[in-house]
């Protein structure tokens with residue numbers, strides 16, 4: 001666990017990081033994100049004292065980081081950065097072993113650890129003896145992260161570690177990072193300005209603006225309860241809403257569906273529609289056949305009576321295990337504000353609606 005208490009950095013009389021307080025719990029993947037120049041890197045570098053604090057404290061598992069000897073600090077906090085900083089004349093194995101060697105580990109323990117890390121990062125054993133110039137960008141970055149983890153630190157600090165990579169390599173490394181985080185359970189503090197990357201990796205977002213921490217929350221809370229207009233605008237420019245819906249399921253949003261049997265009288269159907277704004281017509285087996293109302297562009301027509309019946313076709317029903325993003329896409333494509341949710345037998349089991357998406361926090 002890391003506690004930042006009133007972290008402040010002043011340059012030339014101006015606070016570039018101002019009174020940042022937050023707690024990163026053990027095993028958390030915390031992403032520092034915000035516009036360029038908002039103080040992300042400065043905050044990160046103050047955590048491991050690469051930049052001295054102007055005010056505040058950093059507490060690592062109960063101990064004040066400013067009182068830790070340098071050597072302990074390097075052991076307990078791994079650090080990986082975009083430009084990697086591998087030593088060019090050293091082999092991959094020597095580069096990974098930097099901190100263990102500084103700590104005076106015996107050679108056999110170092111060799112074992114290097115092997116373990118190369119395996120963890122899917123680096124071929126042949127790479128042990130290679131030099132950094134013989135590696136691709138992605139391989140070098142893996143070595144950089146492996147090096148940061150070498151002494152099994154309590155915390156891993158990462159400053160835009162994948163920023164310089166092409167999109168495909170970057171995605172591969174993000175997936176790898178996700179896996180390594182799950183396998184090692186490390187506490188990670190990760191700086192990025194890339195919202196996609198943040199969403200893929202973060203369990204918590206720390207959003208900074210002009211040196212201040214404006215919100216520290218889980219992604220879902222950011223979406224439903226942005227702390228202020230800045231956060232709302234910042235997130236609004238990303239497709240966070242859609243990304244979150246891609247991780248939600250239709251069964252989480254399913255509500256009871258207003259319906260009428262095919263044999264229902266016109267009066268009954270109209271009455272249900274008056275109450276709910278739309279009504280599903282189901283056949284004798286309870287399978288949805290048609291929809292009155294809830295179709296964009298026919299609302300006025302529907303108000304005056306039943307309006308046009310929209311035939312339900314299989315490609316716009318939803319199933320409970322479908323993502324909400326897919327359900328929303330079907331709604332948009334079919335220009336309807338409600339989709340029938342059907343069970344395995346095709347029976348009407350409920351509905352998902354545009355209002356439900358807007359109003360519900362599953």
Ligand SMILES: Nc1ncnc2c1ncn2[C@@H]1O[C@H](COP(=O)(O)OP(=O)(O)OP(=O)(O)O)[C@@H](O)[C@H]1O
Pocket residue numbers: 011016034035036037038039040041042043193
């Ligand atoms: N050594 C320094 N002296 C003076 N000002 C500095 C120094 N280092 C950083 N700053 C200023 O502090 C502010 C925060 O910088 P920082 O690098 O932490 O931002 P960032 O959020 O990581 O930005 P980016 O996303 O562009 O990397 C910036 O306005 C920067 O100009």
